[in-house]
Amino acid sequence: MRMSRISSRGRLPKIRKISALRLALLTTLTGLLVMFAFSGCSLLHKEQAGGPLSHEINEQEDVVYSHGYTIKNLDRLDEFMERRSGSLRLIQYTPEGGPIYKELRYKGGKLVIAYDTTEDDFGPKETGTFVCTALNREDESTVLKYTLTGCEGEYPETALLWIGFELSEMDDFGFVLKYGVNLRNEINTIQEKLVKDLQDGSVAEADHFKLSHGQLQKIFRELVLANYMHDKTLTGSCNIKPSVSYELQIDINNHELQFAWSECDQSADGKEMTALARYIIGMVQEEKLYKELPDIRGYYE
Known part of the structure; x- marks a missing residue:
């Protein structure tokens, strides 16, 4: 049986209480994070990827995060961090609905991160790679943070994934x-x-x-x-x-x-x-x- 969301009040769900000003600020902040994590990637590592990453999403294996809505297969990311080997794909949707594709791979004791923002209509459309030494997990009461550290280039620390749950x-x-x-x-x-x-x-x-x-x-x-x-x-x-x-x-x-x-x-x-x-x-x-x-x-x- 598929248990769907049911609204007894005849309204579409309002996920967050956001005024027009707050929405603008949130969008701006998210844009800055994306710019910080990806526009600066060319500064982190000059090597460019050979082309876009695959845009086909594996619902069973890929970590998929839709801002404010759903997070799928998060345990895969934790297992990847514990295993410290192999690869993992992460697809993160911006507030406007554009997917950003990332592939993390352990290589020579370091993390190589390939990224593809070609389907983000509100950000730079580019592909590339950068290298970091570690991925850290920080669990707070209102946010779960996954942060890349020891990254080459101008930005040594970069947000990979932040999941908010502020009641x-x-x-x-x-x-x-x-x-x-x-x-x-x-x-x-x-x-x-x-x-x-x-x-x-x-x-x-x-x-x-x-x-x-x-x-x-x-x-x-x-x-x-x-x-x-x-x-x-x-x-x-x-x-x-x-x-x-x-x-x-x-x-x-x-x-x-x-x-x-x-x-x-x-x-x-x-x-x-x-x-x-x-x-x-x-x-x-x-x-x-x-x-x-x-x-x-x-x-x-």
Whole structure:
């Protein structure tokens, strides 16, 4: 079953709360980053590539980042950094929708980066290569940075990929996570309540449930990294009895997203969403309000 994004308010999604001025500033900043990373590449290394990189995208292997929307196969980049061998392709879309192609390859203990900006309508259309000594990963609360360092030429440090997840830029954010056998557990930040399945036919409820901004920021980060804005192919069918099911509703920027799946869904999307749900559940179960709820009294056979 393909679980598409659903808007109960009849609006297209507004990914970020951006005024005209902020949008102009964001576009300018992104343009500067692109210029910094690529216009200066001819200064980093004089060697030119033989031609454009392949513009065919491998959805299973290439790292693909659409600004403010989706990030695919990010684990491939982390594996590449840990392996320190072979090659990796990265396709990054600008805010205007133009793809920038990059290919990273370890050679002689260094990183050779080939780039192709020929499909970027708002930047320099060029191809080339430059060389750096290392790729560093820096994980902050609102941004995940991948930075090339020790680069030859005028710019020794260059941003390769920055993924932002600043919650304060959203108009609103809340979620409802139902889980367990027959979905009898519920974490609801919209109605501010918790429901715990006692597994004896009854449930315990707590009102006035809230998570701190810091906790919501962490959850939002996991949502972005789980590619929450991208359509998921999920299944609720399961041959385990009884089985654990999940339903997740996200309300963000006057837009509603819904997902449903079971523990039997071992697809990449299913595993990703199950890990996200368990992250949220683990965080909530450490809360004092949850611990004050009655202990589970029964069990499911």
